[in-house]
Amino acid sequence: MDKAYVTINNVLVNLINEIWELEEKAIITEEFKDLTNNDMHVIEAVGTGDGKNMSSIARKLNITVGSLTTAMNSLVNKKYVERHRSEEDRRVVFVKLTPKGIRAFRHHEDYHRQMTQAVVDKLDETEMPVLLKTLDALAEFFAGYSKKKER
Template sequence: MSLLIIDRLRTLKAKCTFAEETAANLGLSPRELAGIIALGTSKRLSCNELAEQMGLSPSRGSRVINSLIAGKYLRREENERDRRCIFISLTPRGEEYLKKIEDAERVCEELLHSRLNEQELKKVEEGLELLLAAL
């Protein structure tokens, strides 16, 4: 069996250094960047939900969350219904960094659009959807 798909994914990952470059430019780790992005989409998550969205164990996620709270990117919010549950959301500083991240994502997306025609972009999108569904 050929590992062509895995080889292509590995090559793609090596060439697409957006997250690492953006994180470094903002003084964040790639996991911290992922946490800010996840909260930008969801607005408010529990610690476990945020860790899961970042692809981390709850204990590792907790360390990243604490680092982001210490950096004033995130804040803890008590759950009115269950005091044992804490929600995490972006602070104004976190919102500011999210905008910078989204601006960098837009530049990366525009680069792809400038190098591929509409038909090629559609094929890429369809292929990515197939891969995501298969996983």
């Protein structure tokens, strides 16, 4: 293996681990101490709109509806989300953030904005396309790897 390959591998592995650990420290403040990093990502997937159905949220998170139901039960109990059934089809459950959930969403969104801005601020206009191409390649790898694992 050449030196550049080893360096890229080390940076990617360390970066993924650091992002996960630092994000948890940054977003789980005194106000949101009852949340986990996973809870915050469920809140992010629900978003701030009028509500989403459980199936679409589970797809976005790449988890089963059963796993999402467990997470939602906890978030409902903590008053971050509320559920209601569709009037047209009672089998369909919609989830919407409460005002407390919207505050958590905005807090998490701000952390991501700061992280992204810190990277963008270091780049000039010629470097941005290279970063976008690199991140696209990484996203393609993760998407393809995930599909391979499902087979």
